[in-house]
Amino acid sequence: MSLLLDIKQRNALLSDMAQLLDKERTAILAANKIDMDGYTGDDIAMRDRLKVDQSKIDGMILSLQQLAAQEDPLGVERFSFEHENGMQVSNKTAPFGTILIIYESRPDVTIEAAGIAFKSGNKILLKGGKESLNSNLLLVDLWHKALEANEADADWVTYLQFNRTETQAFLEKPTQKVDLIVPRGGERLIAFVKQHATCPVIVSGRGNNFVFVDKEADLEMAIDIIINAKTTKISACNALDKVLISSNLVRKQQLLSHLIQELKKSNVEILVNEPFSGMEGTTTIEDEQVWYEEFLDYKIVIAQSSDIEEAIKTINTYGGGHSASIITANNETAEYFMNNVDTAAVYHNASTRFTDGGQFGLGGELAISTDKLHQRGPIGLQHLVTNKWYVKGTGQIRG
Known part of the structure; x- marks a missing residue:
């Protein structure tokens, strides 16, 4: 010994x-x-x-x-x-x-x-x-x-x-x-x-991370965060897989068209749920199993959620327990989301790509535990x- x-x-x-x-x-x-x-x-x-x-x-x-x-x-x-x-x-x-x-x-x-x-x-x-x-x-x-x-x-x-x-x-x-x-x-x-x-x-290792765009989100911020979380390092377990958008977001169509345009610049395959079906450059989800998948690829799901409660339920049902982020200008809404989402790291107005020992001030990591x-x-x-x-x-x- x-x-x-x-x-x-x-x-x-x-x-x-x-x-x-x-x-x-x-x-x-x-x-x-x-x-x-x-x-x-x-x-x-x-x-x-x-x-x-x-x-x-x-x-x-x-x-x-x-x-x-x-x-x-x-x-x-x-x-x-x-x-x-x-x-x-x-x-x-x-x-x-x-x-x-x-x-x-x-x-x-x-x-x-x-x-x-x-x-x-x-x-x-x-x-x-x-x-x-x-x-x-x-x-x-x-x-x-x-x-x-x-x-x-x-x-x-x-x-x-x-x-x-x-x-x-x-x-x-x-x-x-x-x-x-x-x-x-x-x-x-x-x-x-x-x-x-x-x-x-x-x-350690499984991601399947979510971003929820709340009805009070800054659209430009949302797009910047989603593009960063999805495209900067697709092999990372902190990369983004699913985007949920509030049905009450006022400029929802503007966000969608701009987001799809930006994702296509990186050749990201875009899957959508029924409310967004038929949008140019997207494919409608046909198999629920997709929701459980960690893609580790240029692939993303963009889906509508009726409200924050449905978003939380979706994340807690399908997510990998790794990271989730909310984009909103409302601090109370953010606090509610962060307290109720069951993931190891929760974010308000920031990219999931920060879930990392070095970024969290730990000087590195052995692994990221879910x-x-x-x-x-x-x-x-x-x-x-x-x-x-x-x-x-x-x-x-x-x-």
């Missing part, structure tokens, strides 16, 4: 790893080119997530630098109490132990997830997809160099080069202690992990901890 490293050692290692990434840019890009050339699938979201460029390396480096600068999340006192017999009782944050993250396509997760786990005193087992193998193996090799340079055990960061059968066997009967599993990817991956895992699982236990939304450094009770006595016994 690797003993917990003190905060100076953990921060020094993260800083060293950031320098290694900067030094080995050429090698990282070369390894990623092999992965990109070898990817023959037609999933544009997966291809986008797979690609590593200079900007993505900059993001990896920044994530490690921000982690190194943050306060130690361990040993933080959450509760203290002096017993009537004189014992001092306190509750403090503590590491989980070993975390397994199973993810698809994204080499930057190999840096960000491992960095967050390491800083919070947890070992991490990384199980990446075969499509990003060369990128991941190189990045894990850099982790091991940084660990060795700081006289830390290599098993703080372990890469599991398993196929699907081997992964299933490990989930059902782990060959080492695993305290928490985070599947980060599509719905099939999440279902696979939940079916076979024998320890706690935090579900579960309610033990953390909801972006899981940052501060959340990758459990707790432990410390009881200090002077010989007390219980009668």
